[in-house]
Amino acid sequence: MKASKRKYDLVIVGSGLSGASAAAEAADQGLDTLLVEKGRNLGGTGNYVEGVLVVGSDLQKAQGVTITAEDILREEYDWTHGLADLRIWKSYLQATKGNFAWLKSHGAQMTKLRTLGTGENTWHLFDGHGKQAITEGLLPAARWQGVEIITSSQVIRLEVDLAGKISGLVIADYESQTEYFVQTEHVILATGGYLNNPELLRSHTSGNAKRIISVNSGKNTGDGLKLAWSIGAKKFGMGMVMMFGGQVMDQAEPGFKNWSRQINRAVTHEGPLWVNERGDRFTNEDCTDIWAIAGNALIRQEKVYAILNQEEMRALSQQAFKNTDLKYDQLLADLQDDLEQEKSYLTCGDSLEELAQKLDLPHLLDSVKRYNELAKGGKDLDFGKDSRFLHPLEAGSYYAFELGIGAFCTMGGLRTDLQNRVLDQEGNWIRGLYAVGNDGSAGLVGDTYGVNIPGSEAGYCVYSGRVAAQDVAEQLQLT
The missing domain is CATH 3.50.50.60 (FAD/NAD(P)-binding domain)
Known part of the structure; x- marks a missing residue:
């Protein structure tokens, strides 16, 4: 025109x-x-x-x-x-x-x-x-x-x-x-x-700008x-990038398509365990209350994975987390969709050992062991996460969601x-x-x-x- x-x-x-x-x-x-x-x-x-x-x-x-x-x-x-x-x-x-x-x-x-x-x-x-x-x-x-x-x-x-x-x-x-x-x-x-x-x-x-979504x-x-x-x-x-914290690292879809999905909200904004490319825990995952700080923490790592199992998903839907609209059934449905579509950002294992081997995370087992100890003790002595958001990861299949850093502008x-x-x-x-x-x-x-x-x-x-x-x-x- x-x-x-x-x-x-x-x-x-x-x-x-x-x-x-x-x-x-x-x-x-x-x-x-x-x-x-x-x-x-x-x-x-x-x-x-x-x-x-x-x-x-x-x-x-x-x-x-x-x-x-x-x-x-x-x-x-x-x-x-x-x-x-x-x-x-x-x-x-x-x-x-x-x-x-x-x-x-x-x-x-x-x-x-x-x-x-x-x-x-x-x-x-x-x-x-x-x-x-x-x-x-x-x-x-x-x-x-x-x-x-x-x-x-x-x-x-x-x-x-x-x-x-x-x-x-x-x-x-x-x-x-x-x-x-x-x-x-x-x-x-x-x-x-x-x-x-x-x-x-x-x-x-x-x-790590390549991880910005x-x-x-x-x-x-x-x-x-x-x-x-x-x-x-x-x-x-x-x-200066207006980063809002995590976003599943989906290379096939534009960022807004995952923004409102409950599984994306669960792994990026609700405080599950985050580990980096070595399998080390590196921050208080509850930092998403100030999501610019979460973005800063995430982009300093070469890779980030949210680690959880189905019991953690149930806890996310039942506890007083930030997003009170999380539904366990919907989380499972989103998880199943991702598995069926073989999403590149999702890796699953029948055990933590299998998950660590698939993703080459040499410190994952030690990180989860320490995290479980903190969860059972009811206090995050390492990073100070609110005890409501601490849940042990001990049974069932395990899932790792690779996270990028979401950004608006x-x-x-x-x-x-x-x-x-x-x-x-x-x-x-x-x-x-x-x-x-x-x-x-x-x-x-x-x-x-x-x-x-x-x-x-x-x-x-x-x-x-x-x-x-x-x-x-x-x-x-x-x-």
């Missing part, structure tokens, strides 16, 4: 939550705007977003939640070891309540508040996830006010003038297989980071970052200022260029996503999209 004109006030690249927010705000500001989406469908990974960070909402007041912006600033300073830009955080937090009202006025529906694991009660959930907010709210509102939206089109090059300012861009139209130039002095990059770019993951994360739209390949780098933007804050890649302007190697604005959402969120995090404040990245998508569009409007008024 081709753009109808060859000149716009603003071009937005990407239609996820940040791009859709930028488009709706640009419409509110009266900007002549083009939104370019490389996929055939709109929304991207934003369609799967569950909710956004808000401070001081009526929902929080009704539930007696008293957390303040100052509380969050202190938490983020500690959580990120001072790496986060607290100026960005402060401005963002001051805007969350207004953004909440703005989202609702633009068709997004949010009626529920919850936390995540041990995090704060800041997560305001979309009714119908981000897809409802984007495709039934923000983008229709933008279109109604004149924003042009094209799909199956990709921005393949940014152009700058002799002074280094944005002057336009080149778009490839997949339908006609042609390329054409569009003139604009303002571009907002909202392409969602690089989680689906294996080369960038390998280059900028640990040597994306659970997203599959379209976040670093397009915006590469466009910005090509005209001199600083490469900044790479390597990356954050970082570009350095931006308080208006989400993209900066060059010397910290100067590449005039006319902005990055929002995952592309422009390096200042929000350190090396780990802070699930202590649930909804912070999704809320930042809304905030940054609006801030960038507002600054474009201000720049146009100055010219």
Whole structure:
């Protein structure tokens, strides 16, 4: 699909939550705007977003939640070891309540508040996830006010003038297989980071990036970052992957297909024994209450296996574990399906000796012996796991599920200022260029996503999209 004109006030690249927010705000500001989406469908990974960070909402007041912006600033300073830009955080937090009202006025529906694991009660959930907010709210509102939206089109090059300012861009139209130039002095990059770019993951994360399993739209390949780098933007804050803990290491299916299966939840989030490539236990498996920490623990190993038997599955379904909806019959059904399909991530043995031999885990027998001793003693003296989650593994067939590390997105890649302007190697604005959402969120995090404040990245998508569009409007008024 081709753009109808060859000149716009603003071009937005990407239609996820940040791009859709930028488009709706640009419409509110009266900007002549083009939104370019490389996929055939709109929304991207934003369609799967569950909710956004808000401070001081009526929902929080009704539930007696008293957390303040100052509380969050202190938490983020500690959580990120001072790496986060607290100026960005402060401005963002001051805007969350207004953004909440703005989202609702633009068709997004949010009626529920919850936390995540041990995090704060800041997560305001979309009714119908981000897809409802984007495709039934923000983008229709933008279109109604004149924003042009094209799909199956990709921005393949940014152009700058002799002074280094944005002057336009080149778009490839997949339908006609042609390329054409569009003139604009303002571009907002909202392409969602690089989680689906294996080369960038390998280059900028640990040597075990191959074990990262994306659970997203599959379209976040670093397009915006590469466009910005090509005209001199600083490469900044790479390597931060929003890891949520374990995910069965399924090479044949996309990550989202296993996400809701009960057997996947059981082996990755409910605290069974985890061992590494040598068969050694290496962490408190109950770390999934802060799932970013679980991801960090898992990726430091060359391989990870969850070890359990049917008695452990029964215990998972009966004890007070985090996921109270686990059903023993469904766990057995999922297990049987995996066995029948000969899933590569599942290995079974009639004995621990057989399992250890099949997987070449020389320390497995000693690890299970020690684990059983701790379980019978009722106290994890090695890693401090809650005693409710300790169960001996002593009889029946044994099963080893190989785990990868599930991930939703990356954050970082570009350095931006308080208006989400993209900066060059010397910290100067590449005039006319902005990055929002995952592309422009390096200042929000350190090396780990802070699930202590649930909804912070999704809320930042809304905030940054609006801030960038507002600054474009201000720049146009100055010219």
